Every structure is written in structure tokens, then in C-alpha cells.
Amino acid sequence: MPLELVCPAGSLMALKAAVDNGADAVYMGFRDNTNARAFPGLNFDEAQAAEGLRYAHDRGRKVLLALNTYPQSDTWQRWTGAVDRAAKLGMDAVILADAGLMRYAVKNHPQLRLHLSVQGSATSYEAVNFYREHFGVQRAVLPRVLSLPQVEAVVKNTAVEIELFGFGGLCVMVEGRCLLSSYCTGESPNSAGVCSPAKSVQWKETSSGLESRLNGVLLDRYGKDEKAGYPTLCKGRFEVSGETYYALEEPTSLNTLDLLPEMLKMGIAAIKIEGRQRSPAYVTQVTKVWRAAIDAVKKNAESFAPAPAWMAELNKLSEGQSHTLGAYNRPWK
């Protein structure tokens, strides 16, 4: 079944919102740094995960577990323990980035379905097929760095299902390899599970605007009516050669509704919605729009055009000033 809708859940309420509004699958994380949204108070303990699985399975939907950070040798058991729990709970798949953890999963839980996380940074069919041959990976989430023709080349040359990001916050796009914020915080997002640990973030209203700081380093200063963004180093405004601007990346949200007909045609297995850190209200709104859009494109791809109301709803939820087609669209090519 192509274009499965995969929605985020940071809590049981968000999971129910995703299922009730038409997600085919929901992805979640456990309550620690084994996943890349390790925020305080977010995510699922074992009992909540079990209840979420029951809720989704009763309604014929799937639950995927993100175990997408990189284990460190002294805490290896925390990650393998999470794989064991996922298997015991009956997760429909685990989303892994680390090859060692994949090996552990294959050896100890051969029945457990494996997805390659975007954090695994596999951008070629050779890399994707490597994970297939060695660990039996059944689906890969491609990093948001490829143009659509490049995505198509991967799809044509692999038996692995391909999942693409469809909507949500963008990162600086060296997924799985980004250490940027660790220069400020001393914690790498790939092992600590978060780019800007809340304990290092300060927000302050000043006479010149709303300031965000990461461990004292000024990230941005928002004017009175300017839209704010997440306090991440990559999306800060910095003074470079006498000019103050987004020196690394502008905070924008990915929105690929326009590309749905092409994605359907090339056989994309699933569309992923970003945002496990967001509330049930966000999950409800985004899931509703994407369910309607995917149903519409499947019904008639030729006449498909995103409804203005869908775009307006999604723009309202976006981080930053605007939305973008990201690397998928490179018209100059």
C-alpha cells in the first residue's frame, strides 16, 4: 500500500489524536535518550506504550518505535533494553540508526521489523541495500538532502520500502552527523537525544526584543511582531562580516503537499510527519490535512491540487516565516 501516513506522538493523547484523524501508523519514543526527542515530560513509559499499541492495533493501525540515537559503550544496555522492550510490547517496527543495534536486534529478535532511521544518513541505494543485506532492513527513511529525481533513483534500485519526510521542522540536514549544538552545550544531539537541552535554553524579553540563548550564547533576537522559532544553534541569526543574518539556515518548515502526485507515481511507501515534541492539537490538525490530501491524490493523481485551506492550516502550524519544498525541488537542475 503506497503513501502510508506516519504521524508523530509524544504522548498517549497525541497517539490517539493521530489514530482518530487517520494516521496509518504512529511513531513514538521511550522516556529517555534512546530517541531524538528526549524532552522532559515527553514520550512513553512501558505502560503508556502498551496502551498506545492496544489503541492503535484495535483500530488496525501500526505503531513504530524510534530508537534513533547512537548508543555509547558505557550505556549500551539502555539501548538493547529498549529493543527488548519493543519486541516484548509487539511494536510493528523499530526505527534504528546504529548498525550495532541493528545487529543486536536481528540476533535477538529476528521477527522484529527494522526501519532505517533518517539519522542513519543513507542517501544512496548502495547504502540502503547494505542495510537490507546485512540486517534485513525493510524500510528506509531518506535524509532530507535528495532531490526528487535522486529519490527516484534510490527507489528504482532497491527492494527496501522508502519513506520520505512530508511536513514539519527542517534541520540543517546533516542528519545523524550533526554535532553543532554540542559546542555550546557539551551534549551531542546524536547521543543525548536533543539539539537544545531545555536546561541550557534561556528566553528573555528585553527592550530590543525576545532573546533566545543556548548556554548563554545569543541565538536570536525577535522583533515585536516577528515569528519566533525553536532555539537551535543552526537556525540562529549571527553577525558575520558586519552583517546579521541566518548564517547557517533559515527556520522554515518542509511542506511537500505539492509533490504528492510525483511521490505516489514513484512508489514512495510512506510519508512521515515531523513533530513528536508538538501537542495533540498539532497532531490532530496536521493528520487531518494529510489524510485528506493522500486520499485525494490516490483517488485522482492527475487532477490533484492542494486545497488552499490545507496550505493555510499547515502554514499556521509552521516554525519560522515560511514553508519550503526543501531539497526535493531543485528547479535549476
Next chain:
Amino acid sequence: MLNFSVPTAVSALVSRLPTQPPSMVFSLLANHVLWPALKDLDCQPLVGRRYAVRVKDLGLTFRFKVTARGFAADSGKPELIISSSARDFLLLLSRREDPDTLFFSRRLVSEGDTELGLVVKNLLDALDPEVVLRRLPPPLMPAVRRLMAG
């Protein structure tokens, strides 16, 4: 659609009133409505901390702390101050608006301990609205249900 604003004359008047009585009413209501649902979640990180909720257009500030037994009115220096308008607080509480969306568009302001703010946000998101609704005083129930239905 929920659409109203509070006249500035009202907020100017209310903001001159002492904060203690509204904080006590707020704590009583929160203990009755929120606490039974909250205490089933991992709310330990909230305990022993001081908060202020400012409804800007009403000129109203609720100050309280969270103890092992629930909410209590407080006059100490808050570690977390959350400010918004009455309308936006209602949209948030009725799950019609996402807190990050309101934050990005500068309609919700959080000052003080960012980590505590995130714990509060995530706990409120994790609350089951049905459990909270069941505890509402009956006269308020129909209005809140209408609000949640949109």
C-alpha cells in the same frame, strides 16, 4: 469560532486588585479539576516549584505552587511565568490550538525556567481531557464542551 477580546478598561481595573484571592480560587479549582488527572502522570518535577499564570487582557495574575498534595496559592517569586490572553488560554485548554504555534506567533510567552516550562507543557498535553472535563463544576460543562467541539 471563539472570538472575543477583553476591554482595556476591565483589565486596567482588575490588574489593580490584589492577586491573593484569585490565586486562591485558581488553586481550589485546579485542585478539583486538574490535580486528579495530573497526579496519575509523572508530575513529581512540578512539586516544590512556584508558578505564575498571567491572563494579560484581564489584568489577572494567578500565583501558586505545587505541593505533594496539589496546588496552593503562593506569593513567592515565581520560577515560571506563563502569559497569554484569555482567548488563547481557552484555545489551549480546549486543545484547539497548539502551544508551540502560539509561542512561534508570540501569543504565548514563557519566562523563567525553560525546562520547567517544557515539563508543564508536556504534562498538560498528556492529560486526558475527558478525565479533566468530568471534574468540571456542572454549570461550566456545556460551555466548555461547546468550546472543545469548535
